[in-house]
Amino acid sequence: MTTPDRFEDLSDGLARGVRDHDDLIGLVLLGSASDAARARRDEWSDHDFFALIAQGRGAAVRPDLSWLPDPHRVALTAREGEIGFVAVYDDGHVFEFALAEPAELAGAVAEDATIVVDTGDVTAELIAAARDRAAASDTWDPVNDTRLVLVKLLIGVGRARRGETLVAGSFVRQWAVQHLVRAVRGRFPSRSTAHRDAIDPVRRFELDFPAEAAAIADAVAEPVESAGRALFQLTRQLLEPGWDLFPSRGADAVAARLGWHDGAGGPRRS
Template identity: 30%
Template sequence: MLMKDKLLLRLDEMGAALEQHEDALLLLGLGSIGAETDRMDEFSDLDFFLLVAPGSKERFIRRLDWLEEAHPLSYSFLNSLHGYKVLFQDGIYGEFAVFEAHELKDIPYTGGRVVWRSASAADLKVPLDNSSRIPPARNESIDFALNEALTNLYVGLGRYLRGEKLSAFRFVQGHAINSLLSVQHLLETEVDHFPDPFGNERRAEVRFPGFAKQLPEMMQGYVQLPESALQILGYLESVYPVNQPLSDAIRQLAHRAVASR
């Protein structure tokens, strides 16, 4: 059975199990089991909200019998006040949260799909999107984002030379790359392929193929950090009028870092 079919079947099994719990109201699928089922593949998982009757939230969080009735669990981890990360015994992975309906107005999410509701919740109105609560992952200022990336390179190389290589790695191949991703839609024509409002790195290889081709040289790892910084700087110079004194200073630090190994 294909993973897509397994996931859809598991949702049906969960709905059948929830029918036996009168305080369970509605199952809201998100991500690839929500409004984006077209992108489901063998690596997809279950991402969902369970809405319950007022006053019953703690019961559904404290006891996962309602989930095990659908299929036994081999692992569960309470990763927030609202829900879990779980692994079923057949290898299906999932992440979920339990809410009362009135709480949804404060929860950031998008792309919801009602996959089950109880008869008692037939009139329950649930928004399928609350994207206004999602902090923007994109930046509309090239000046800000690319200068942020440049200063990330400078600071990161200084930390590398000081011996703070883990911090340097995060500045150069983390923060700087994130800044570039935040404005990539302004630098390259984006392929419309399920953009994720929570993170521009999702499906970036399909959405920004030109940029993606350069990523291996920009992200050469912990040891090759100076070389990565030089590649990022070269990319920045190709798309933006980089301040020459700052560019020279970054190159000097990078070459010094290479020589120090």
């Protein structure tokens, strides 16, 4: 469990580590680690951050993470791609971070962010652009997302019937759910509050749509084909009534192809 004092100590240690490193030029605390999102922190909050490296020094800097605070308490580290890292402390606290040159973060997105270290104003410029990209991505296309829910469910259930259970689960429980959440947010935009995450619409979905979130969670707890059918039902029940743009013909085609002859319980229109 990470106490508030421990969280702040780690934040301070990060700042010291970056400032004391000759090749690190910036530190940005993201999400619940930022000042703006401090109220969201709880015992499960991680440290998400960008640590910026001087241009041309990335390859030399990335192999050595000894600048992290309390390095003797780091239980494991791992890499996610070229610039992504994770560190887990012996008390279970997690760091997830990009350790990158500014140019390598040219496409980054950021919402809540606190600039802690900035040498030469490079970090401030990068975060301003990242915030603009996050704001631009905070939109939904419910028509297209609804269509993609149906596609992912059709493919996923087909994979399950072929015996490819693991990949079927990814289609049904991951990709179809992501598109369904986006479709619900787009269909009912006034219900998405400031709790939402502009980068990941699934984050804190329960706070804006508690009943819908509970129904989706119940659905994905089922075996993969049952989960797919339950999500299909939810898609029609939540989105189709009163919405002329719902792809009813496509939903009927999916139901027919999978042998769900009752349309899986969803409303049908002529």
